[in-house]
Amino acid sequence: MRNFISYTKSIKLLNTLAINKQCTEKLFITNALDRVIANDVIANHNNPEFKTSAMDGYAIKYDDINSDFIEIIDKNPAGFVVESQVSLRKCIKTFTGSLMPKGSDTLIPIENVEVIDNKIKIVKKVPFGFAVRDIGENYKKNEVLIKKGTVIGFAEIGVLASLNISQIEVITNPTVAIASTGSEVLDLGEIQTNDSQIRSSNHLTLEALFRSNGANTIQMGIVKDDINSITALLETALLKADIIVTTGGVSVGDYDFVQDVIKDKLKAEVLFHGVTIKPGMHILVAMKDEKIIIALPGFAYSSTVCAILYVLPLIYKFRNSNETLPIVKAKITQDYPIKMKKTIFTACNVNYLNGEYIIDFEGKREGTSAILTNMLENPALLIQEENSQDLKAGDLVDILLLNQLK
Secondary structure (H helix, E strand, O other): OOOOEOHHHHHHHHHOOOOOOOOEEEEEHHHHOOOEEOOOEEOOOOEOOOOEEOOOEEEEOHHHOOOOOEEEEEEEOOOOOOOOOOOOOEEEEEOOOOEOOOOOOEEEEHHHEEEEOOEEEEOOOOOOOOOEEOOOOOEOOOOEEEOOOOEOOHHHHHHHHHOOOOEEEEEOOOEEEEEEEOOOEEOOOOOOOOOOOEEOOHHHHHHHHHHHOOOEEEEEEEEOOOHHHHHHHHHHHHHHOOEEEEEOOOOOOOOOOHHHHHHHHOOOEEEEEOEOEEOOOOOEEEEEOOEEEEEEOOOHHHHHHHHHHHHHHHHHHHOOOOOOOOEEEEEEOOOEOOOOOOEEEEEEEEEEEOOEEEEEOOOOOOOOOOOHHHHOOOEEEEEEOOOOOOEOOOOEEEEEEHHHHO
C-alpha cells in the first residue's frame, strides 16, 4: 500500500535536494534580461562623482540669496567643465546634469528669477543647496548595488550600464524535458479516430510555464502507454535535461506505466510517491544520476497546479535565484468549508481593491481536476491547509497569484 505524505513534508524533502550543477556564462547586458546575476555587483565609483545640477538655473553662492542683482558671468552646459568661478554678486547659468561651478553651493531655477541686462533678480527664494545633487546621491563607491540571485530587469540593466559594465556573469538556466503519456492522447494536428481520444494540452502548457519562469525546455511530445517507449523516452531525457517532467501514468490504473518505468526500469531513487493534496495526490518525485524526475497526474488542472508547486521551486533553485512562489494574504468574500483532510488548492478570482486582495469564486467551475479554464482571467489558488477550519466570509486566507507566474 502506498505511503502518502503531507504537502508540508513533501516540500521539505524537495528543499533538501542538493543542486550540484551551477554553471555560469557571460552575456551582453541586454541579452541578460530575466537571467539571474551570479555575483554581487559593487559600485566602482560614486555617482555622481561631483556635485551636479539637478535642473536648469543659475549657480550662486547662497550668501547672495538676498542680493538685489547678481551678474551672469558665464554659461555651463552639460558635458563641459566651465573655467569661470562663482563669487559674490557673480553667477553662472547652469544646465541640468552640469557640474556645479567652483565657488557655487546653490542653484536658483530659471523660473525663480528675472533677467535684466545680463543680471538676475531672485523673485522666489530657495533653501541652501537647492537642486544640487550631492556626491554619491545615486550610489557610493564599494556599495553593493545588485545582490547575487537577483533576476535582471530593466532597472538592473540601467544600473549596470551606469557602471560601464557591458557583460555580466549569470547563472545558466536549467533544462527541463517535458512529455505527456497516454494512448488516448492526441498531439496538435493529429486526427481523432474514435470518441475516447482526447487532445493533449499538458506538455505545451507546462513548456510555456517553465519557459516563462526561467528554464530552457526540451519538448519530448507524447508517448503511448507502452513500457519500452516510456523507458526509451525517459532514458533520452535523462541525457539531455536537469529536470524531467511527465504527465499521466502515475495512478493505480492497469496502464499507468510511468511509475513502473521510474521504479523498476530506471531504478531511480523515489523521494516520494503520493501526497495528501488536491489536486495531484499521485505525484511522484525521484532522482536518477543527479537528475530529478517529476511524474505528474494526467488531468490538465492537476498537472499544472503540481508543476507550479513542485517544478517552479526547483527551477528557482537551479537558477540560484531569490525567486519564490507569489503567496499573499487575501480576504475571502463568502463562507467556504473545508471539504477533505488534505491540503487543497482551489482556483478563484482575485482583485486588488483598497489596498488588499479580495477573492471570490464567481464563474469558476466545479468538477474534476481537468478544468484548466479555471486558470483564465484573474486567477489565484486558494490554499487550505490539511488541518485548517471552515472559512467564513471576511477571513484572511493564503492565495497563490497565478498571473505573476506568466
